[in-house]
Amino acid sequence: MRVAFVVQRYGTEIVGGAELHCRWVAEHLAERHQVDVLTTTATDYLTWRSALESGTSELNGVNVRRFPVARERDIRRFDPVANKVCFFEHTDEEERTWIEEHGPVCPALLDYLRGHEGEYDALIFFSYRYWTSYFGLQVAPHKSILVPTAEHDRVLYLRLFRSFYRLPVAIAFNSPEERILIERITGNEDLPGEVVGTGINRPSSVPVGEVEARLDLLGDYLVYVGRIEPEKGCAVMIDHFLRWQRETRANVTLALFGRATMSFSENAHVRLMGVVPDPEKLAAIARGRALVMPSRHESLSMVVLESWMMERPVLVNGDCEVLRGQVLRADGGLYYRRYEEFATALDLLMGEPALADTLGRQGHRYFEDNYSWDRIVEKYERLLQMATRGGGRG
């Protein structure tokens, strides 16, 4: 079968989120099918500035076709229209302007799709909110699968996505909560779909025994992995953690792995570890007491899955329905909504190591049962069969 993935950015230099999810799925499907990835030359999701060569290349068994971004995002034009469509009464025309300003505007990719869609048996679009998916999926919807990676934010309520969500032949959801959310907002319950998610690629070796010395991480610590920014709930998490640390005088460190885009004062208890290679990151998770995920908006947290892969429990933001649902289904950690719950949950995880270990093991079993690559690929095969049959449409 010949399959094309369409995604806004692609490559080993793109860390986290939907793009990594897309790359891993593409690489695993490339073991069974001929896979092309159609993407842009951008690496920065804020500006869409072209940073890579356009043309064709090969990456881990996948044929990558990059197309140039026609124009960078202009924040002076984008911000006002984003504010308008998200928070004020607005017109359909303003929503169309929003998708153009949101980008990445890539007409060459669209032209390629129009000219070559007949060569592919199925098209898989990642992330509903980008220009590439919005216009690309309209080229051959009868053989298109959408992986929305939708979060509960105001963009999902835009009118232009209601009809869009009825177009694909099937949808690959990241979680049952994402499915309920999308079906409620767009009213597309009759469209076939399956909760799929993603597996996690485990490096050949994870240096658990060496990570303490390598990263100078001694004693008990909690781990956060991801972009360190207020939108991800990091400011509140650090505030809660420092308040808990002051109240309990516990000798515990919060180790933050990732790129920081917000300022915060590092001290003996809050340490910025920066971006480290995957094996070290996983080793640090395995050695830590628990992983904290403070984001309110997630369609699927890959770091939560990584934590369970390493048999460690998680402490997640209960205001995020997806994270709360995942934790309850897996019995793999605790959740909080307010400081009092955060503090009491931390008291338990730090005070009862055996309980934390059991929650981690339960999370691991859930991960193995639902997110092994065999299970994920099996689900994608079912969706691809649907796409090749055209979902009963012409």
Place this chain on the structure above:
Amino acid sequence: MDEWTGSDGRVDVAAIMARIREKIRGRRDRGLYTDEEVEELSALRLQAFADEAGIDPDLLSRLMAPNHNWNISTDYRVETHRAGLGARFVVLLKKLVRPWVRLYTDHPLSRQAQINLYLHYLCHNLVRELVRLQIEHTALRNRVDQLTGEEAPGEKKAGEAEG
């Protein structure tokens, strides 16, 4: 650890969370309110102020929502309540005039929107702090009453010993 383990050997997260919430409720009984409860009490207080002022209920629900779509915007839709050809003419006329009007109104309206936002946050935060202080005050008064009650029998005992 055993207290969390069910008969099937699994730890039930829903049960742990129920216990955590129960523990927090116990703290509230001692006058220690959660942030969420302070928010609820603040919202009730703001609602009471608004009721007194007789604000339009639709506007009030917008003011209480976490977004800012209650605020004035410089960009308005050109409409008319008229119908037919006359309406088209009026809309056209308004659209023609709008750039000139906005030349004079955009700046003060933007400034006013910022001031509205600032005052909105100021008032909401003041009410929240007031509620928090009142809760603290009530808890302290209860504690003082409790300590006075505990002290009184002790004084009596001392008096009895002297007698």
